[in-house]
Every structure is written in C-alpha cells, then in structure tokens.
Amino acid sequence: xxxxxxxxKYLVTQMGNDKSxxxxxxxxxxxxxWYKQDSKKFLKIMFSYNNKELIINETVPNRFSPKSxxxxxxxxxxxxxxxxxxxxxxxxSSPTGQGTEAFFGQGTRLTVV
Amino acid sequence: AQSVTQxxxxxxxxxGASLELRCNYSYGATPYLFWYVQSPGQGLQLLLKYFSxxxxxxxxxxxxxxxxxxxxSFNLRxxxxxxxxxxxxxxAVDPTSNTGKLIFGQGTTLQVKP
Numbered sequence: 001x002x003x004x005x006x007x008x009k010y011l012v013t014q015m016g017n018d019k020s021x022x023x024x025x026x027x028x029x030x031x032x033x034w035y036k037q038d039s040k041k042f043l044k045i046m047f048s049y050n051n052k053e054l055i056i057n058e059t060v061p062n063r064f065s066p067k068s069x070x071x072x073x074x075x076x077x078x079x080x081x082x083x084x085x086x087x088x089x090x091x092x093s094s095p096t097g098q099g100t101e102a103f104f105g106q107g108t109r110l111t112v113v
Numbered sequence: 114a115q116s117v118t119q120x121x122x123x124x125x126x127x128x129g130a131s132l133e134l135r136c137n138y139s140y141g142a143t144p145y146l147f148w149y150v151q152s153p154g155q156g157l158q159l160l161l162k163y164f165s166x167x168x169x170x171x172x173x174x175x176x177x178x179x180x181x182x183x184x185x186s187f188n189l190r191x192x193x194x195x196x197x198x199x200x201x202x203x204x205a206v207d208p209t210s211n212t213g214k215l216i217f218g219q220g221t222t223l224q225v226k227p
Contacts, residue, residue, distance in 0.1 A: 004156070031213050041201060043157075043217040056214055090156060094213045101147070102215060104156035 003027050006091050006105040013081055014113055021076045021108045023091030029103075030096040031055075032074035034066060037088040037107070046089075049074055050096060081112045115140050117206050119218035126194050127226045134189040134221050136204030145207040146187040147215065148178055152200045160202075163187060174198070199225045 004025045013019050025032060033056075034046040048056035052068045063079045078085060091105040118137045126132055138144060145164050149157040161172025168180040178189045187204060204218040 033213070035215075041151075041220045041222075043203065043205075043215075043220075045214050045216075048214060092157075096213070100207075100213055101159050101162060102213065104149075104158075106154075106156040 004091055004093055004103050004105040006089075006108050008108060009106060010109050010111075012111045012113065015081055015083060017081050018077070018079045019081060019110070020078070021089055021091075021110070023074045023076070023105060025072055025091075025093040025103070027093055027103060029093040030071055031094050031100075032068065032071070033092040033094075033102065034074065034076050035090040035092060035104075037090060039087070043090070047074075047076075078110075081110075083112050086110055086112045115208060115216065117204055117216050117218040119202075119204055119221050121221050122219065123222045123224070125224040125226060128196050129193050132189075132191045132194045132198070132223070134202050134204075134223070136187045136189065136218055138185050138187065138204075138206050140185075140206065140208050143180075143182060146178075146180060147205040147207070148172065148176070148187075148189045149203045149205060150174075150200050151203065151220075157203065160189070194223075194225055196225045196227065199223055 006023045031050045033048045037043045046060045047066045049068045065077045068074045088107045088109050090107045092102040094100045094102040147162045148160040151157050160176045161170050163170050163180045202221045205215040
C-alpha cells in the first residue's frame with residue numbers, strides 16, 4: 001500500500017497553462033505539506049495544512065493555490081505556469097505535533113516549456 | 114539567520130569504506146533533527162531522527178548519527194558503504210515551531226565506487 005501518493009508523476013506543459021497535482025495519504029495523518037525541490041535539489045516548504053486548514057504559506061506566489069477537500073487529500077493547483085515553476089513537487093504528511101516524522105510521496109516532476 | 118548547512122555537496126567513497134556526512138544547524142534551541150535519503154527518481158525516506166536523550170541514534174540501513182550540541186552538528190555515519198547507498202542525503206530540522214515544518218540542508222550527493 002502506498003502511504004503518500006501523488007499524481008501525476010511527470011507533467012510537461014506550456015507556459016501560461018493551468019495544472020493540478022493531486023496528493024492522497026492513507027496514514028491517518030492530520031497534517032499535509034507541499035514542498036518544492038528546485039534544479040539544485042534544494043527542498044523548501046510551500047504549504048502546510050492541518051485537518052483541512054492552512055497553517056503555513058511560505059510566501060508562495062498567488063498562482064499557487066492548495067486545496068484540501070478532506071484531511072487525507074491535499075491538491076496543488078497552479079495558474080499561469082511560468083518557466084521558473086519547473087521543479088519537483090513533493091507532497092508529505094505527518095501526525096500533528098512537534099518533531100514528528102514526515103512521510104513523502106514520490107514527487108511530481110513538472111516541466112514548463 | 115536560522116539555517117541548515119551540509120558543507121559537502123558531493124562525496125565519493127569506495128564500496129566498503131566508511132562514510133561521514135556532515136550537517137550543521139544554527140538555531141537558538143536544539144531543534145528536532147532528521148536525516149532523509151532520496152534515491153534517484155524517488156521520494157524522501159527517513160533514515161533516522163533525534164529528539165532528545167542518547168546523542169547517538171541508530172537508523173535504518175546501518176546508518177547512525179551523532180548529535181553534538183557544542184558543535185551544533187548532527188553528522189551521519191556508516192561503517193561500510195554499499196553500492197546501493199548511492200543517493201542524495203538531506204539533513205533537516207524541525208525548529209520546534211509546532212507546525213511540523215522541515216528546514217532542509219542543501220543535500221549531499223553520495224557516489225559509491227566499485
């Protein structure tokens with residue numbers, strides 16, 4: 001059973017398009033995250049949701065809009081895609097609380113052409 | 114500024130040799146500390162974590178890490194590297210923000226020579 005699953009795994013799209021990445025976790029965790037890994041492999045948090053409520057928004061452009069229909073799902077919608085949005089996007093989940101381990105999905109490689 | 118530093122961007126070791134990957138952090142209090150591994154095309158897998166107590170922690174795949182408060186370090190070690198250990202290694206901290214947010218280092222690419 002896949003604990004944190006993301007779809008699609010690869011996404012190639014043209015500048016200006018709108019796209020979504022879906023994430024689901026079956027671990028029963030209350031907190032979910034989106035991280036971005038750039039071309040230099042640097043990982044940075046974008047958003048965090050706890051029980052469907054946004055708790056972290058790390059100065060991400062408004063073109064990025066996360067949506068959490070329930071605590072097992074956290075989707076990422078991106079409007080007006082730009083070349084600089086090309087990256088690997090990781091979804092993760094963890095139990096609520098300090099220092100809890102985050103479980104990561106396999107990532108979605110987004111390429112904007 | 115709060116940060117996590119992995120000084121070695123790329124390390125090459127021979128199979129069977131010992132390994133040490135360095136990680137330093139700059140936070141006022143001792144944060145929660147983690148090491149993750151990312152194999153090519155894969156997500157991140159937790160190797161080990163330190164919250165408190167014994168400063169030498171054991172992880173999966175034969176890895177261990179030692180927390181040294183005086184040096185603000187949390188270095189990862191393995192006595193004998195296997196070819197399958199070739200991957201990207203990330204040190205991360207949870208700066209006791211109670212949000213679960215992880216701050217990652219830049220990563221160290223490990224190459225293993227046969």
